[in-house]
Amino acid sequence: MNRFDAIIIGAGPAGLTTALVLAQAGKEVVVLERGEYPGSKNMFGGVLYSKGLHELIPHFWDKAPVERPVARWVISALDKEASFSLDYKNARYTEAPYNAFTVLRSKFDSWYARQAEAAGATLLTETIVEDFIYDQQRVVGVKTGREDGELYADVVVAADGVNSLAARKGVIKKDLSPDDVSLGVKEILAMPAESINRAFSLTGNEGAAYTFVGAATQGIPGGGFIYTNKDKLSIGIVVKLSSLSKTGRRPEDLLEDFKQHPMIWPLIKEGEIREYLAHLIPEGGQTSSKSLYKGGLLATGDAGGFTLSTGFRVEGANLAIMSGMAAAETIKRSSRSRDFSEKGLSIYPDLLRQYGVLADMEKFRHAPNFLKNPRLYQSYPELVCQISNALFSVEPGPKKGIGEMVKEARKGKQLSRFEIIKDIYAGWRGLA
Amino acid sequence: MSINDKLLRTRFVVDSGTPHISVDTALCEGCSEKPCLIACPVECYQEQSNGVVFSWENCVECGTCRIVCPRGAVNWNYPRGGFGVCFRYG
Known part of the structure; x- marks a missing residue:
């Protein structure tokens, strides 16, 4: 059999979520993974926020191979030999429903794939997708690297990560540049x-x-x-x-x-x-809604560009999971009307908003620009460390007031008062 | 510890067949920036007397060279299914 309701490219959090939800709804789905096992090609920093997955698999932490619940969050400005830290600890973070867990992806993604399989999804590992198959502009299947490896479906989900085939082939959006x-x-x-x-x-x-x-x-x-x-x-x-x-x-x-x-x-x-x-x-910031789908094709997770950094939180895997839910819901609705054309799938951005993916990215749309500011990575970390040094050390001569300390620390950094005020405003606009 | 020593800890399933990435090094000759030499995190790109030399053995399939190359000299693909880097932790 080479015909499915949905073909999902990539067994990461986005693709496996789509597969799990569709399989639970009785759809015939196949997940194509190019690696030896799910997770073998995947890497992230290390933290998975609980919220998205807990909705799908309540109390997943009792079963999933999570490492540790994160109780302490520390953000530090680092100078050459000093650091200034914000250290937040919350005892509630070590109790259900938890806030976030550290995770190692090869174990976790393999476990998650088994959940999708248990729900009825088919997983094909060591299977690379080489191209899409079209029928009058609409994606109707994929060509895999396997012999006679053409698979067909109502809809294909690109959950194949940052180097997504859909981007490389220019199918739904322009390819990434070093700035993105x-x-x-x-x-x-x-x-x-x-x-x-x-x-x-x-x-x-x-x-x-x-x-x-x-x-x-x-x-x-x-x-x-x-x-x-x-x-x-x-x-x-x-x-x-x-x-x-x-x-x-x-x-x-x-x-x-x-x-x-x-x-x-x-x-x-x-x-x-x-x-x-x-x-x-x-890290391209806000993704244009138009670049997330076309006839017969949806992009989820990193392939859709769903990440969000505010400096405090860095989210990716949880957005992948929520975008996978939105993709599955889109496909369920499209199968009721049997319309998988671009128009039929056009509810996807709205659903992404409802599931919180685009809503958050739109809310914090100024954050990526704010976080591009080079002063955040050089002048300000040095500034806070130097002011701290002045505050905590006792040196010969008369003591300085805070105003003098700040003025001295600003020296040689091309940090005018105007620039500092401008940056604080941009930070507020980006994160508030 | 050199990058090669570090990569001894990373598992690879080596495909002795065709390399998954090929570089049209003729295009590199006129390139003044050569960002590939710096940005590739596993040092697959080296500059030698005869120009840029690419070796794919250490490739962790990140896609950096593909995106950073200003000349479009990198013909970038994934390895065949089941081959290439195989993270044990991730």
């Missing part, structure tokens, strides 16, 4: 649970999520992160691709320097490297 993506490089470090708890001030199975700006990426827009898993750390940096290639610094060297930073090394020194990974992150 960040590069993440990451290492998995094995470290005994007790050592992790000691280094990150945690007890039991509590987890921590640390993010860093400033010296973490040596002033390049982006940041560094450390997430605690059960007995492993996920450590990495994310850098804007357009800025990276201009600086002449290699991403793997930036990560090594980040690891060696005097504020970072004590946290990770007992860790032993188990894996080195790299992946792109779509």
Whole structure:
């Protein structure tokens, strides 16, 4: 049989959600995964917010291979040898319904695929999609790398990540440019649970999520992160691709320097490297609704460009899950009217809004622009660290007032009062 | 630790057949920026006396070179199904 109700390209959170929901509704769905197993090609920073998945699989944390519930969120401005941190801990985050978990994707995605299979979806691993099959402009199937590997369906879901075939072939949107993506490089470090708890001030199975700006990426827009898993750390940096290639610094060297930073090394020194990974992150900001679907085709997850960073929260996997729900709902409605044309699928952006994906991205539409500001990654982290130094140290001579401290710290940074006020306004506009 | 040492920890299912990425290095000759040399996180692109040399063995399939190349010299595809990088943790 080579005909299905829906073909889903990619066994990640977006595609598997679509598959699970459609299979539960009795649809014949096939998920095509190019890797040896689901998750084998997938990487993210390390945190999955619970909300989307909890709606679909209530109390998923009792069954899913999650690592630790995140109890501590730490954001730090990093200077060459100092850091200034915001440290938030909440005891409720370690109780159901939890806020977020650290996750290792190969285990998690494999588990999630088994849930979709148990609901009736077919999973074909080691299967690459080479092209779409069209009938008068409408996508009606895919050509896979397998022998006689043409599959047909009412609708195809592109859940194939940031390098989506749909983007590469220019089917639904223009391809990405270096300004639209960040590069993440990451290492998995094995470290005994007790050592992790000691280094990150945690007890039991509590987890921590640390993010860093400033010296973490040596002033390049982006940041560094450390997430605690059960007995492993996920450590990495994310850098804007357009800025990276201009600086002449290699991403793997930036990560090594980040690891060696005097504020970072004590946290990770007992860790032993188990894996080195790299992946792109779509960060184009607001996605135009028109580029999310065409006749017979929907784009979900990273393929649709659904990520959201406000500096505090960095969301991707949960938006992938919610966009998968919206795609499944779109397909259910289209099958009632038997209309999978572009017009028939045009309810998709509205459903994305209802499921909170586009609504959040639209609400924070000014955040990507605000977060492009180079001063956030160099001048301001240095500024807060230098002011802190002035506040906490005792030096010879008369003491300075805060105004003088700020003025002195601003020196050589080309930070006029006007610019600071402008940036605060942009920050408020972006995040409020 | 060098990138090659680090990549010893990353699992690959090597396809000895056709490389999944090919680079038209003739186009690289006129390229002044060569961002691929910097941006590829696994150092697949090296500059040698005869110009840019691409080797695909370390490729983790991130797509950076595809997007960063200003000349469109990178013919980028995924490896065949089941081949290429295989993350054990992710």
